[in-house]
Amino acid sequence: MRTDRRFWLRAAALAGGAALLCAAPAAYAQAADGLSRAVNEIGGDGRPLSLSLQILVLMSLLTVLPSLLLMMTSFTRIIIVLSILRHALGLQQTPPNQVLVGLSLFLSLFVMAPVISEVNRVAIEPYGQEQIDIGTAVSRSGDALHVFMMKQTRKTDLMMFAKIAKAPSYASPKDVPFSILLPAFVTSELKTAFQIGFLIFLPFLVIDLIVASALMSLGMMMLSPTIISMPFKLLLFVLVDGWALTMGSLASSFVG
Structure with a gap:
């Protein structure tokens, strides 16, 4: 009975470490080390996990993947712009x-392809070949994501959250912790998405105003301008190849 109790306590610690790894990126290196130790100890005497327990751990990690997708990739900006469109x-x-x-999702995969390739090169492949442990693999993966997020984060947002956290000055971008970088990155993504959405909205707003003015001058007060303006907006969007422009502009906004 005591052995079963210790087993489930270690399993709970393993699941908690996995959740902490994605929910609190500021301590991803420490969480990775703890997760690595838990994996080594869970079976007792350093034995590897059985297949059923590996599936259990995998299902636990799947619960945090949506948050990871939303918070640390280009997905947020893209889905907001497409919704505004x-x-x-x-x-x-x-x-x-x-x-x-x-x-x-697929445009995010396209944008994140260089980062994914870097993570595969420095973390996944060495870990699969047993050259590094899971803690080092997660640490290297975090470094690759850190570089991507720093490029897309405004300096003013970083300074704002650093000031709120009363953090000292950082000598280089690599020294910025995830606890400050993550909220600053999300804030910058939201700001950029709404700026792009505003520019997309303007030409369609002009069409709505023209149609509304025309209907009012004709005395057709009871006819909804939206019904009349929608075909013209669709026609304009098709003529300028709007989907290609939108998707290409979104992908290009992450370059540089």
Whole structure:
């Protein structure tokens, strides 16, 4: 009975360490070391995990993947811009949410491809060849994400959160902890997404104003301007190849 108790206590510690690893990126290196020790101790005498326990750990990690996707990649900016575009066109459910999420996901994979390749080169492949432990692999993966997030984060947002946290001055961008970088990155992504969305909304707003003025001058007060302006907005969007422009501009906004 005592052995079973120790086993489940270690399993709980392993799941908690996995959650902490993604929920509190500021301590990802420490959490990775603890997770590595828990993996080594969970079976007792340094034995590896059984297949059933590996599946249990994997299912526990899957619960934090949506937060990881939203917080540390380009997904947030892309899904917000596409949602604003749909509202600017006057469409309520076209394209449907599943299509927008799918587009955002695959475009995020395209944007994050260099980072994913770097993580695979410095962390996943060495770990698969048993050259490094899981703590070092997670630490190297965090470094690659850190570089990407620093490039997309505004200095003013970093300074704001550093001031709130009363953090000292950092000698280089590498010294900025995830506890400050992560909220600053999300704030910058939201700000950039709304700026892009504003620029996308403007031409469609002009069409709405022209149609509303025309209907009012004709005395057609009871006719909704949205019904008349929607075909013109769709026509304009198709003529300028709007989807290609939008997707290309979104991908280009992460370059540099």
